[in-house]
Amino acid sequence: xxxxxxxSMRECEYSQISTRSSTPMETPYKKRTPKKRKWEAFPGxxxxxxxxxxxxxxQTGVFYLTLVLILVTxxxxxxxxxxxxxxxxxxxxxxxxGVLFLFVLGTLLRTSFSDPGVLPxxxxxxxxxxxxxxxxxxxxxxxRPPPRTKEVVINGQTxxxxxxxxxxxxxxxxxxxxxxxxxxxxxxxxxxxxxGNCVGRRNYRFFxxxxxxxxxxxxxxxxxxxxxxxxxxxxxxxxxxxxxxxASVLEVVVCFFSVWSIVGLSGFHTYLISSNQTTNxxxxxxxxxxxxxxxxxxxxxxxxxxxxxxxxxxxxPPSLIDRRGFVQxxxxxxxxxxxxxTMYGATQSQQSHMCDQDQCIQSTKFVLQAAATPLLQQQxxxxxxLTASPENGVSLPGRTSLALGGPCxxxxxxxxxxxxxTPSLSCHEATDMLPIHGHTHNHSHPLQEPVAHHHFLTPxxxxxxxxxxxCGSPLGHSHTVQAGFYNPASQDSLHEDSVRGLVKLSSV
Amino acid sequence: MAETHSxxxxxxxxxxSKVFVQRDYSSGTICRFQTKFPSExxxxxxxxxxxxxxxxxxxxxxxxxxxGGKSYLEGCLACLTAYTIFLCMETHYEKVLKKIARYIKxxxxxxYAPRGLLLTDPIERxxxxxxxxxxxxxxxxxxx
Numbered sequence: 001x002x003x004x005x006x007x008s009m010r011e012c013e014y015s016q017i018s019t020r021s022s023t024p025m026e027t028p029y030k031k032r033t034p035k036k037r038k039w040e041a042f043p044g045x046x047x048x049x050x051x052x053x054x055x056x057x058x059q060t061g062v063f064y065l066t067l068v069l070i071l072v073t074x075x076x077x078x079x080x081x082x083x084x085x086x087x088x089x090x091x092x093x094x095x096x097x098g099v100l101f102l103f104v105l106g107t108l109l110r111t112s113f114s115d116p117g118v119l120p121x122x123x124x125x126x127x128x129x130x131x132x133x134x135x136x137x138x139x140x141x142x143x144r145p146p147p148r149t150k151e152v153v154i155n156g157q158t159x160x161x162x163x164x165x166x167x168x169x170x171x172x173x174x175x176x177x178x179x180x181x182x183x184x185x186x187x188x189x190x191x192x193x194x195x196g197n198c199v200g201r202r203n204y205r206f207f208x209x210x211x212x213x214x215x216x217x218x219x220x221x222x223x224x225x226x227x228x229x230x231x232x233x234x235x236x237x238x239x240x241x242x243x244x245x246x247a248s249v250l251e252v253v254v255c256f257f258s259v260w261s262i263v264g265l266s267g268f269h270t271y272l273i274s275s276n277q278t279t280n281x282x283x284x285x286x287x288x289x290x291x292x293x294x295x296x297x298x299x300x301x302x303x304x305x306x307x308x309x310x311x312x313x314x315x316x317p318p319s320l321i322d323r324r325g326f327v328q329x330x331x332x333x334x335x336x337x338x339x340x341x342t343m344y345g346a347t348q349s350q351q352s353h354m355c356d357q358d359q360c361i362q363s364t365k366f367v368l369q370a371a372a373t374p375l376l377q378q379q380x381x382x383x384x385x386l387t388a389s390p391e392n393g394v395s396l397p398g399r400t401s402l403a404l405g406g407p408c409x410x411x412x413x414x415x416x417x418x419x420x421x422t423p424s425l426s427c428h429e430a431t432d433m434l435p436i437h438g439h440t441h442n443h444s445h446p447l448q449e450p451v452a453h454h455h456f457l458t459p460x461x462x463x464x465x466x467x468x469x470x471c472g473s474p475l476g477h478s479h480t481v482q483a484g485f486y487n488p489a490s491q492d493s494l495h496e497d498s499v500r501g502l503v504k505l506s507s508v
Numbered sequence: 509m510a511e512t513h514s515x516x517x518x519x520x521x522x523x524x525s526k527v528f529v530q531r532d533y534s535s536g537t538i539c540r541f542q543t544k545f546p547s548e549x550x551x552x553x554x555x556x557x558x559x560x561x562x563x564x565x566x567x568x569x570x571x572x573x574x575x576g577g578k579s580y581l582e583g584c585l586a587c588l589t590a591y592t593i594f595l596c597m598e599t600h601y602e603k604v605l606k607k608i609a610r611y612i613k614x615x616x617x618x619x620y621a622p623r624g625l626l627l628t629d630p631i632e633r634x635x636x637x638x639x640x641x642x643x644x645x646x647x648x649x650x651x652x
Contacts, residue, residue, distance in 0.1 A: 119634050125639075129526065310575050312587075315579045318601055
């Protein structure tokens, strides 16, 4: 079946190739289509720079703000305060300041630019295989149970693995789907707009070192600017001292408000690291003893020291998405001729076409949904899962539902929800709860930013389905919409049938 | 689907099906694959052989992710050099991944290809599955 499709696709490829090269048959082992790197065909909502070396989230405005704040504050410090301090006290002060500043900048860029641990989406073969297994498990009755979950026992604790409808995989434990970036991320901590990226398995240690060193830098600058003003005012009087270095006033203000949030955040993440939890898990209280006597964290290594070492100095896994690799062309490639079997290249080549087909299917799906939305708006009890909007972003009713202004109803977690609902909830829970969690977990550098705005999207920014059609309806749009439009039970079977049909289409 | 392809294409064995060996999360988030023998391979392969391959892969991945003095040292050294050291040298994980690639190639050549099967390196599937491609029987003759 697969070969049949790839053959027919290959015919299209051949006709394309013949316009580019005159002898398509001469070099059977070379790529004939123009080389395209995998990042160019990446299905998530990320931005890539430097030919795939740098990877960031789509919205990077706040990241530039972070950068500007750090650069301006440190610039002012080095220009106006350091000369005085170096003279009056010791020249080591600017040196330490410089080292801290470089470290902060390095870790910030490393956090922002690296792959957080994105899980590549399933190939269509895998997806079809999973669908088949789920069919077998459910039996052939008309009614399908809505959530797709798998239970697994990890170190004595039962953990539910949820199926991601966008990525078509059962998410590994601790992974979560970020609806802002539209990717499943391993050991998902949270999506941080300040660094313009998700924080996950591969960049958590950089993120932690960033906030830790930023705490030190902020305290350092704060302390020494105050010292400068005090020393200066001893000589010339307080007001003259302030007039002499107005920059110091600005620095003090910025640092004062930053200290509370950054130091608090560092403390919070130190706690998370030592107990080996993610922000997500902590907010949900997944492993808290309040849930039950036997509830404990199965991922913890037992003691604080091992947990810290593992998080900060453990082996750094490589990126799974291979951004700079080339998308395999359809022609079979002689990877390693093992007894004449040359299909090895072809299995990879199918991936690129599966991507195209996948896009095609997604777009068809969304066209159908867009067509169906006027009908569904009348239904009152749809389980709809959506990203939050700024209007009601602050009004988080416990953690059980997110409501988008408009015709949609909110989704109480008590219902048998399609599993895709929870990932966007969890992602946003992680981000939504940040502003109100605890006392210091404000995650904001300057005070000016209203805290609640960080993680909410305006309706314009609400992500449309992966790169394809923009539905345009007010019903918000994440990948989860497809599961949410129908009533459970009968509509779910409809939905599952259509998804299955489309998946089968792709695998034929 | 007209057969207007090069000679090489006609020699290619047809893919009959693919079997996916999923991850085993019972020990946490470390990379492990299930050693359960898939029923589709029963006619082609020994159960024990398959389990040995998967177990060897599991051991290699465990070695890559092992927490120990060596990995901590590497982590600390990397941190101190602001991770610039990785411009010159590979991480331990990457070294083991190369080892795994060689092992899979070796297994394919010796055991799987003669039986009309092909193992795909899990890293190409994002470490989600071990994909075993089953080729139609007729390919074995023409494959040699």
